[in-house]
Amino acid sequence: MSKYLVNLKINNMPVAVEEGTTILEAAKRLNFRIPTLCNHPDLTVAGNCRVCVVEVKGARLLAASCATPVSEGMEVFTNSEKVRKARKHIVELLLSEHNADCTKCFKNGHCELQELASEYRIGDHVFLDLVTPESMIQDISSPSIVKDDSKCIRCQRCVRTCAELQGVSALAVVNKGDHQKISTFLNKPLHEVVCTNCGQCINRCPTGALTERNYIEEVWNAIYDPSKFVVVQTAPATRIALGEDLGIPVGERVTGKMVSALKKLGFNKVLDTDFTADLTIMEEGTELLTRLKKALVDKDEKTVLPMMTSCSPGWIKFQEHMYSDMLDNLSTCKSPQQMFGAVAKTYYADKINIKAQDMIVVSIMPCVAKKFECERPEMRDSGYQDVDYVLTTRELAMMIKQAGIDFHKLDEDHYDSILGESSGAAVIFGATGGVMEAALRTAYEIVTGREVPFTNLNIQPVRGMEGIKDATIKIKNVKPEWSFLEGVDLHVAIAHGLANARQLMEKVRRGEAVYHFIEVMGCPGGCLGGGGQPIPTSPEIRKKRAEAIYSEDEDMPIRKSHENPEVLEIYKEFLGEPLSHKSHDLLHTHYKPRKRY
Amino acid sequence: MENNLKKVDIIFEDSDKCAPLKVLEKTLKRTADDIILDLIDSGLKGRGGAGFPTGLKWKFTRNETSDVxxxxxxxxxxxxxxxxxxxILDRVPEKIFTGMAICGYVVGARExxxxxxxxxxxxxxSLLKxxxxxxxxLKKLNVDFxxxxxxGSGAYVCGEESALFESMEGKRGEPRNKPPYPTVAGYNSKPTVINNVETLVYTTMICHMGPEKFKALGTSDSRGSKVFSVSGDTPIxxxxxxxxxxxxxxFVNEFGDGDTKAVQVGGASGHCVPRKKFNDTIIGFEGIPTGGSMMIFNSSRSMYNVLHDYLEFFAEESCGQCTPCRVGCQQLLKGIEAVKRGERPPAYLDDLKKLTGTMKIAAKCGLGQSVGNPFNSIIDNFREEIIY
Structure with missing residues (x-):
């Protein structure tokens, strides 16, 4: 349906916008910024903070510009005396229920309320302080997320994130009026409820009410401890986003600078999760082919399809809570982070002659669920906690600032070897559809001896930001040992964001769609939109990050996991072959059902 | 004492004289447009307090295209x-049902x-029976309605129409952004007429007796009669x-106890009128409108306590979603406490009055918008009682 143009005036300037456009959007076209707090480009409109109110000529009430569509002949004033007074009052009210001890806050300098308070020069607090002592008790039960109600301004971005993007609703509004707050089922601590630790709420919280549990001091202490050998691994999606927190434009790749900075921070070795992403493909690709054979040829009833990826710890915990009857569908492969930890404290420690107990493995992740994952009791196959500390991309940026490193001026450096080599297939793990694409590049070639039939290896049908994607790959002219796959249509599906994952799971459960292989990433856009990535996030920002990821892939000399020489070497020297006994001991895991509240 | 108060008997008029089903049968023979014209002609405005013209509300909903x-x-x-x-629910529920059925016929609703x-x-x-x-x-008459x-579950805010829809849909009872208005997207996002109990009875009665008799009552701005709930310091x-x-x-001459100090017109969210303004205050849409609540206070009452009670009520009953209402109500309550205790100067009351100005124009729904009514009218007229 074509949309009408609506003519209106904003601050006396005429503008014509499509019917249905909000006043906020229309004002943007004229370069009038209207401040917002509860509004977020990823979420439905709430219209509850009221910071964005504007005056509409002839109207008794101010209109929330985020929630009010334009109408013909409307005359809007975004900065009239009435508007300014009301807006200032609203910011003052928010500050009165907010623990404004800013210097103690992890979000100090990154807080939207602080910015607004500064913009409106809120000096003396007019109103009474409403922060209660109870609200100042932080919920630190989760290894990933810290919740501080005294900072909460009830904008409900987190509630909408958890419901709309993630379909989890671990956070919800409870009580009303002066007792209204954002809480969990029966006010239980975060780690006791369905929270998947995805951290998407953190990415959208305008204040310091939801932040990651930070381990910066612990990591500094490890670096300063001469008895410890500290190795650091960096996830694929960190290298295309870290710059955003250090004054570099969105979508600019900073791989070399990041490596350089990590070396300057004092890590003993700077290694790459991309290496174990390639390793994951070897294990998971082989697991898929083995499962297909067991299911299709051997008719083994215990082997279930579709197989589902297991790289995303938010998705894993979601599945353990919500679809615990489908845990056998999950690949047994550990995530690349955990494979790295297990290999580092065994194979690598041996190679460089360091005792595992003296090694500290630090991860730089776009994710806060990884903080939970590394503490899972299943993740101690080296005999120690395989990964000791997980820092988000944001925490790394803070460390770089603390160390006084001028990131802009850094030279590019290379990852240390071994455990530093990777392929383009590994870096695309950071985008939705990337694991699928990487797996197909390898599995197709194992089965047919030929490269995947897509231009330049770019499997376009599995790329892009659509919530649920599916694709079919025809397998033809296979090698003799894979004859059972001759002519088979391999059906794959990809979901990102847990609300989409839920939809896909429901389809699978109802038997509406038959797939062989499903990739799910817990966060919108995949890891590049992870809960540990620089703030803010939006569809445009994630699109730019994805473009950066795919260009990084194209620039890599090696594009396929099975061609990574260090991966070939670890199989030759240590693991034997994919799914070997040793692989199973170190690189695979199991899952457990969890409660549904 | 002499007065011009006119008691009326329409709402509770004996059902023998006005059998609701008969009214329904008679009305359904007329066209929807005729019925709307009568309602508009009668001047009936919503009796819940906001006073939107009922005939227009029905007309807007009728004009919407929707299966449901x-x-x-x-x-x-x-x-x-x-x-x-x-x-009304207890004594004449059939008149309510009839009003709803007529409305369903007029706007094209089946539920x-x-x-x-x-x-x-x-x-x-007893109502269910x-x-x-x-x-x-209705089935017997072949009326598809x-x-x-x-x-409801007890939240005050659920009387706000859009919060009521949310509550009916099984969600948290929180007011929605407007537009869209209920006539376009109400319950289940379908065009919806939502009327107060009393309004629906008047629609039945206007269909029964014709608009002329109704509009002969009242004033040009406030046609007809209204049911009042009289409470407080009154012998009756x-x-x-x-x-x-x-x-x-x-009104005070009729209902007061001879020592009336103030009347709170329109409930907690209404206006407090002091004795000196009784003469100039008209109860109606041209003066102070009311959903029916008339609370009479005599000289033994502390207006600080009255206001404090109201503010406690609003601080608790605000749904909490929008800033001006959630925080504003708490600030008003704690603010008058602070002034009373001497922790803030009396002039702080003026800061709070300015705050009610913001709440009135920036809160999301009528709840937050109207808290300033009792606040300002009590502060303005009984300032010394708040401070000392």
Missing amino acids: KYVICNADEGEPGTFKDRE GYIYLRGEYNFLLK KLNDFNAA QIYFKS PGIYELELGMPLHD
């Missing part, structure tokens, strides 16, 4: 000091719901149907 539309009776009577809908205040569940047993009989009668009950508390447009002075 709804008629909802707002029986979430929650305004402190209001208890007239309870009496009607009565959103009954949770605290009125004791009425449900009468409703079942009425629904059966059925009425159902939905029970209760429910009274009175002609609209009366001076408050006459």
Whole structure:
């Protein structure tokens, strides 16, 4: 349906916008910024903070510009005396229920309320302080997320994130009026409820009410401890986003600078999760082919399809809570982070002659669920906690600032070897559809001896930001040992964001769609939109990050996991072959059902 | 004492003289447009307090194109000091049902719901019996309309129409952004007429007696009569149907105890009128409108306590979603406490009055917008009682 143009005036300037456009959007076209707090480009409109109110000529009430569509002949004033007074009052009210001890806050300098308070020069607090002592008790039960109600301004971005993007609703509004707050089922601590630790709420919280549990001091202490050998691994999606927190434009790749900075921070070795992403493909690709054979040829009833990826710890915990009857569908492969930890404290420690107990493995992740994952009791196959500390991309940026490193001026450096080599297939793990694409590049070639039939290896049908994607790959002219796959249509599906994952799971459960292989990433856009990535996030920002990821892939000399020489070497020297006994001991895991509240 | 107060008997008029089903049968023979014209002509405005012209509301909903539309009776009577809908529900429910069925016919709805205040569940047993009989009668008359009950759970804000829809849909009772208005997207996002209990009875009665008799009562701005809930310091508390447009002075002469200091018109969210303004205050849309609550205070009452009670009520009953209302109500409450204790200077009351100005224009719904009514009218007229 074509949309009408609506003519209106904003601050006396005429503008014509499509019917249905909000006043906020229309004002943007004229370069009038209207401040917002509860509004977020990823979420439905709430219209509850009221910071964005504007005056509409002839109207008794101010209109929330985020929630009010334009109408013909409307005359809007975004900065009239009435508007300014009301807006200032609203910011003052928010500050009165907010623990404004800013210097103690992890979000100090990154807080939207602080910015607004500064913009409106809120000096003396007019109103009474409403922060209660109870609200100042932080919920630190989760290894990933810290919740501080005294900072909460009830904008409900987190509630909408958890419901709309993630379909989890671990956070919800409870009580009303002066007792209204954002809480969990029966006010239980975060780690006791369905929270998947995805951290998407953190990415959208305008204040310091939801932040990651930070381990910066612990990591500094490890670096300063001469008895410890500290190795650091960096996830694929960190290298295309870290710059955003250090004054570099969105979508600019900073791989070399990041490596350089990590070396300057004092890590003993700077290694790459991309290496174990390639390793994951070897294990998971082989697991898929083995499962297909067991299911299709051997008719083994215990082997279930579709197989589902297991790289995303938010998705894993979601599945353990919500679809615990489908845990056998999950690949047994550990995530690349955990494979790295297990290999580092065994194979690598041996190679460089360091005792595992003296090694500290630090991860730089776009994710806060990884903080939970590394503490899972299943993740101690080296005999120690395989990964000791997980820092988000944001925490790394803070460390770089603390160390006084001028990131802009850094030279590019290379990852240390071994455990530093990777392929383009590994870096695309950071985008939705990337694991699928990487797996197909390898599995197709194992089965047919030929490269995947897509231009330049770019499997376009599995790329892009659509919530649920599916694709079919025809397998033809296979090698003799894979004859059972001759002519088979391999059906794959990809979901990102847990609300989409839920939809896909429901389809699978109802038997509406038959797939062989499903990739799910817990966060919108995949890891590049992870809960540990620089703030803010939006569809445009994630699109730019994805473009950066795919260009990084194209620039890599090696594009396929099975061609990574260090991966070939670890199989030759240590693991034997994919799914070997040793692989199973170190690189695979199991899952457990969890409660549904 | 002499006064011009006119008591009326329309709402509770004997059902023998006005059999609701007969009215329905008679009305359904007319065209929807004729019925709307009569309602507009009668000047009937919503009796819940906001006073939107009922005929227009029905017309707007009728004009919407949709397979599904709804008629909802707002029986979430929650305004402190209001208890007239309870009496209407108890005594003449068939007149409500009839109004809903007529509305369904006019706007093209097949389902009607009565959103009954949770605290009125004791009425449900007898109401359900009468409703079942009425629904059966509708079927017998081949009227494609059925009425159902939905029970509220006690939140004041659910009397706000869009919060009421949210509550009916099983969600948290929180007001929505407007537009869209209910006539376009109400319950289940379908075009919806939502009327107060009393309004629906008047529609039945206007269909019964014609618009002329109705509009002969009241004033040009406030046609007809209205049911009042009279409480407080009065020897004769209760429910009274009175002609609209009366001076408050006459009302106090009739109902006061001779020592009336102030009347709170329109419940906690209404205005407090002090004795010196009784003569100049008209009860009606041209003066102070009311959903029916008239609370009379005599000289023994502390207006600080009255205001404090109201503010405690609003601080608790704000749904909490929008900043001006959630935080504003708490600031007003804690603010007058601070002034009373001497922790803030009396001039702080003026800061708070300015705050109510923001709440009035920036809060999301009528709850937050109207808290300034009692606040300002009590502060302005009884300032010394708040401070000392």
